Amino acid sequence: MTEFGFIEAIRRSFADLPSNSFEGIGDDCAVLPIGGGESLLFTADLLTEGVHFLRRATSARELGGKALAVNLSDVAAMGARPVATLLSIALPADAAGAWAEEFMEGYRALSARHGVALVGGDTTRSEGGITVNVTAIGRCADRCIKRRSAARAGDVVFVGGELGASGAGLRDLLAGRCDTPLAAMHRNPQPQVDEGVWLGRREEVHAMMDLSDGLASDLGHILALSGVGAAIDTERIPVAAGADLRTAACGGEDYKLLLTAAAAEADRLSAAFRDRFGAPLYPIGRIEAEGGLRWLRDGAPVALDWQGFSHY
Template identity: 30%
Template sequence: MIENKNQSRTSLEQLGEFGLIDHLTANFPTQQESTIKAIGDDAAVLSFDKDEKTVISTDLLVEGVHFDLAYSPLKHLGYKAVVVNLSDICAMNATPTQITVSIAVSNRFTLEALEELYEGIKLACNYYKVDLIGGDTTSSQTGLIISVTAVGKAKKEDLVYRNGAKDNNLLVVSGDIGGAYMGLQVLEREKQVFLVNPNNQPDLDTYDYIIERQLKPEARTDIKQLLKDLDIKPTAMIDISDGLSSEIMHLCTQSEVGCNLYEDKLPLDPQFISTCEEFNIDSTTMAINGGEDYELLFTISMEDFEKVKANPNLSIIGHTTPKDEGIHLITRANTKIPLKARGWNHLSNESGEN
C-alpha cells in the first residue's frame, strides 16, 4: 500500500484541550444503563444505587507543563494532585470519597523522593477524609507524571451540572480569585533570579498567601454544606481551574445563556492586588484569566439573593442574560466589553484562547 505523503496534519494546539476531548470522544456512545453522565462535565456520574449517584473525575499533572520541581516541593505536589481532582467532585455538588493515584517516573527520582510525594497525598487523604483505593506506577523518559482519579457521591436531587443556568440567574463565586496565578509569577521570577545568582535566598514572606494558593490549594468541600444550610440549590456549577473567563464561557455555552460579569464585584485579596501593582500588571486581567484557584463558580436563582448577599465566603459577581445578548465584562467605568477566554490552554503550554 502506497503511503499518502500529502495527508494534512492538525496540531493539538489548534484544537485546544476541550476541543481535543470533544473530537476524540464524539463517537463514544454510552452503552451501560448505569452511566448517567459521561464526558462533558466536571465529573462523570454513575448510578449503581437508586438513591445515591457515583461521581468520577480524573486529571493528569505533567512535569514541565503543570508544575516545575524547581519550586514545587514534592510533598506539596502530592497534596495538590489530590486537591485538583477533589475540586471537580465538589463542582458537581458532590462529596469526594475515594481516589486512585498513578505515577510515571524517570530514574532520577529516588524512593525517598516518591515517599515525599506520597506523604503529601496522604495528608490530603486525611484532611479530606478520602480513601486511596488503587493506582499504577510505570517508568517515564520525560520526568514525573501524576494521574489521579477521584470518586464521589451525591443524591440525585443534589447533583449540579454545568448546563442548568437560566436567564436572570445570579453568578456567584466562592473565596477570592487570581491569587494562584500571581503566586506562580512570583515563583517564576525568583527562579530566574536564582539561575543568575544561586547564592541568592528569596524572601517570600510578603507573598505567603498567594504562593500557598499556587503550591497548596484547597478544594471547596465546604461549599456543598454551606449552600445546604442556606437552603440554596445552584442551577449550574463549575470549578475555576483554567481561569474565571474560560469557566464562565464553558458554563454559559453549555447552559445556552449570556452573562454580565461586573469588574467591581470581583473578590480580590489585598496581597494579590499589591503583587499585581508590583509587577505593573492589571489586576482585573489577572483575576479573570489566571487559573488554579480551585474555587467554585455557580449560578443561583435571583430569589436567593438575600441568602447570599452578606455571606463572607461567597461573592455575587454578575448575572446571566438571554443567550443572544452575549457574554460581557462590565468595567468600573460602566463600559460593556465582550469577555474573552484567555485562561490556561493545556495543549499550548502557555496562556491563550481555549
C-alpha cells in the first residue's frame, strides 16, 4: 500500500461518521467554520528520528525550528495565519536534558518570529529514537481559504521560489557533508507564512498547497482533487544553486508554495508579489482540462519517470 492509498483507505472507513462541521481529509488542513465568516484550520505533522532527521547531522535547535516550520507551512498554504500550536514529543534518556532545552529554544524562536502561541501538548519517554508531533492551528476569513480542489483549466501554475535545495542538502547529509550551505537549508526550512496569507487574499489565486513531497508528487494532488491536468515546462522550473532539474522536480521538503491563478491576472499577480516580497513568483506551466501531468521540453511532450517522495 502506498502512503496516499493508506490515507484514502482511512478516509473511506470514516466517511459514514459525522463530520461535526469539519472539512476533513484531502487538503493541507482540516477546516472548521466558527461563524462570522471565519474558520479555524488544523494540521498535524510527525518527525521521526532515522526517517525525517539524523540526530548526528541536525542540532536540537534546528530540529525544534523545523518541527514547527513544516506545520506553519501547511497552514499558510491554505491562506491562513497560524495562531497556535500543540507539541508532543517522545524523548529517549540521552535527549531529556540539555538536548530538550535546546530543541525548545529553536521551537520558541520560530514561534516568536510568527507570533504563534504554544498552547498544549504532551511529553513521554521513548525507548528508541526521538519522535516529534506538532498540531498547528490557523485562522482565516472563509473567502481567503485556498483549497487543492479549486484549480481551473487555463490557470497558470506558479511556484513561490527556487526548488531542489533541500533535496540536494539531504544528499550532502547522507554523504557525511553536514557543513554545506545546502545541508543547512535542508535542516532549516523557511515557511512562506506571510506569502501564503497574502496570496490567500488574492481572488485570482485559485488552488494552493505547499511543496513537501516534491513538485512531481504534490502537483498531482491538485490535479486529482480539481479534476484537471497540467502541462509543465521543465525549462521554467526554478532550480536552486547546487541542485539539478530532477531534484528540483522530485526532491521533497522545499516548503515553497505551489499555486494556480487565473491567466488573465497572472502578470499582475506576479508583479504585485515581487513588489511586496522582493522575490518572484515563477510561472512553470498551465492547468489543462484533460487529466494527467505532462512534462514539456521546448514546448514538446517528453516522457519522464519523475516521482516525488513517498514514505512507503
